[in-house]
Amino acid sequence: xxxxxxxxxxxxxxxxxxxxxxxxLVLMIVIFLVVFAIGFAGVMTLKKTYTxxxxxYAGAGQEYVYESRVGTVTERASPPPSGEIAQTEANxxxxxxxxxxxxRALGLQTFQKPGGKPATGSLAKQEGDAIRAITEGLVxxxxxxxxxxxxxxxxxxxxxxARVLAAVLEAYKGYRREVFQNNSTQAIxxxxxxFQNELGDVDDAYERFLASNDIxxxxxxxxxxxxxxxxxxxxxxxxxxQLSQAAxxxxxxxxxxxxxxxxxxxxxxxxxxxxxxxxxxxxxxxxLLSRYQPDSQPVRDIDAxxxxxxxxxxxxxxxxAKEVRTGPNPSWVALDTARTTAEADRDALAARLAMxxxxxxxLRERQARLTRLESENAILSGNRDVLTANIKEFQQRGxxxxxxxxxxxxxxxxxxxxxxxxxxxxGSSLKAPLLILVFLFAGFTALCVGLLRVFxxxxxxxxxxxxxxxxxxxxxxxxxxx
Numbered sequence: 001x002x003x004x005x006x007x008x009x010x011x012x013x014x015x016x017x018x019x020x021x022x023x024x025l026v027l028m029i030v031i032f033l034v035v036f037a038i039g040f041a042g043v044m045t046l047k048k049t050y051t052x053x054x055x056x057y058a059g060a061g062q063e064y065v066y067e068s069r070v071g072t073v074t075e076r077a078s079p080p081p082s083g084e085i086a087q088t089e090a091n092x093x094x095x096x097x098x099x100x101x102x103x104r105a106l107g108l109q110t111f112q113k114p115g116g117k118p119a120t121g122s123l124a125k126q127e128g129d130a131i132r133a134i135t136e137g138l139v140x141x142x143x144x145x146x147x148x149x150x151x152x153x154x155x156x157x158x159x160x161x162a163r164v165l166a167a168v169l170e171a172y173k174g175y176r177r178e179v180f181q182n183n184s185t186q187a188i189x190x191x192x193x194x195f196q197n198e199l200g201d202v203d204d205a206y207e208r209f210l211a212s213n214d215i216x217x218x219x220x221x222x223x224x225x226x227x228x229x230x231x232x233x234x235x236x237x238x239x240x241x242q243l244s245q246a247a248x249x250x251x252x253x254x255x256x257x258x259x260x261x262x263x264x265x266x267x268x269x270x271x272x273x274x275x276x277x278x279x280x281x282x283x284x285x286x287x288l289l290s291r292y293q294p295d296s297q298p299v300r301d302i303d304a305x306x307x308x309x310x311x312x313x314x315x316x317x318x319x320x321a322k323e324v325r326t327g328p329n330p331s332w333v334a335l336d337t338a339r340t341t342a343e344a345d346r347d348a349l350a351a352r353l354a355m356x357x358x359x360x361x362x363l364r365e366r367q368a369r370l371t372r373l374e375s376e377n378a379i380l381s382g383n384r385d386v387l388t389a390n391i392k393e394f395q396q397r398g399x400x401x402x403x404x405x406x407x408x409x410x411x412x413x414x415x416x417x418x419x420x421x422x423x424x425x426x427g428s429s430l431k432a433p434l435l436i437l438v439f440l441f442a443g444f445t446a447l448c449v450g451l452l453r454v455f456x457x458x459x460x461x462x463x464x465x466x467x468x469x470x471x472x473x474x475x476x477x478x479x480x481x482x
Contacts, residue, residue, distance in 0.1 A: 093149065
């Protein structure tokens with residue numbers, strides 16, 4: 001018959017564990033007291049802390065709006081949301097440069113323990129330790145939808161907390177002014193001077209171009225040439241019409257002259273001696289009547305003579321041309337004079353028309369030459385216009401940049417301190433919650449030690465655990481021998 005040995009761990013029930021824990025109660029109490037005493041001593045060494053608070057408003061300023069460096073911006077981009085601006089400002093506020101400026105403003109002694117040994121490390125190490133102290137005590141909070149930045153600084157001294165937080169805020173304001181300061185003023189002025197030098201060269205080239213082509217102002221010269229051509233062309237049409245009219249007038253007068261005699265009778269004297277004798281005889285009869293009777297012989301003789309003369313005159317042979325004078329016909333002379341004048345006018349208009357044709361040819365040639373020079377003029381004048389516009393634009397940008405720098409230097413920005421840090425009147429201490437944690441930790445440690453003692457015990461500590469482990473009933477329990 002063989003005997004088999006099997007190793008098995010004791011199996012405990014809840015009542016077994018509680019009973020065994022009571023057996024280790026003294027050890028657990030000792031462990032609890034030791035741990036709690038150590039923790040209590042450590043907590044009692046903690047000092048009160050004082051927290052100074054402040055609030056900063058960070059709104060959207062010019063530095064958050066895009067502006068093109070070159071060219072004119074007609075439409076500015078909208079600023080980012082207020083939460084993003086606040087987060088950006090918070091990153092600037094917690095940067096190392098801001099903390100370093102605050103440390104240098106307060107002095108390294110502020111961050112050294114009072115009454116302690118003076119620091120012997122290098123300046124960089126001491127400043128690093130001071131920056132680390134600010135980082136450990138400074139808390140910066142932002143909200144995704146708010147422009148308010150909450151700040152707090154905690155230290156063991158109320159006055160120190162307020163001073164450090166105030167120094168951080170002042171360092172932040174100065175640092176952000178330098179960060180957002182427009183440093184392009186000198187570059188803008190240099191670029192403007194470059195444009196001015198280029199404009200001088202372009203002006204010289206343009207002046208040489210105008211002088212070499214005998215042009216004062218290209219646009220004026222072209223407009224003047226066009227206007228002069230139109231006026232001359234209109235005058236030519238009018239002169240051509242007048243010339244046609246004058247030529248037709250000469251033809252008409254010449255045709256009229258062909259039908260008008262050059263000479264005509266100017267004066268014609270008639271032979272009227274018989275009529276004169278009749279009048280003379282009648283005069284003599286009247287004289288005789290003054291001395292004789294009408295039937296007297298002298299009167300009858302005179303009457304007979306008068307009757308004979310009248311019969312002779314009545315025959316028609318007594319009147320005729322005695323003397324005829326001829327000369328130039330006034331109508332012919334007037335027409336000839338008009339013809340001469342018309343021919344003179346025609347020749348003058350023909351000469352004027354020839355001169356106008358020469359002028360039109362010269363103007364067409366000048367217009368063609370200006371057209372050939374137009375592209376070169378456009379390039380040169382375009383360069384002048386572009387450089388002039390650039391100079392004006394950069395001059396304005398330089399003035400605005402200098403004004404903006406002056407405004408930023410004087411504090412005209414989008415950041416406002418809503419609440420300044422003040423020395424807190426009450427301090428806060430973690431002794432009570434830490435003592436609770438120490439108490440709980442000491443109890444947990446004692447419980448763990450008790451459980452460890454229970455589960456590392458060898459053999460069967462209770463009849464129930466023996467029966468549960470061996471899976472057989474325990475009939476009797478005998479005390480162990482010494």
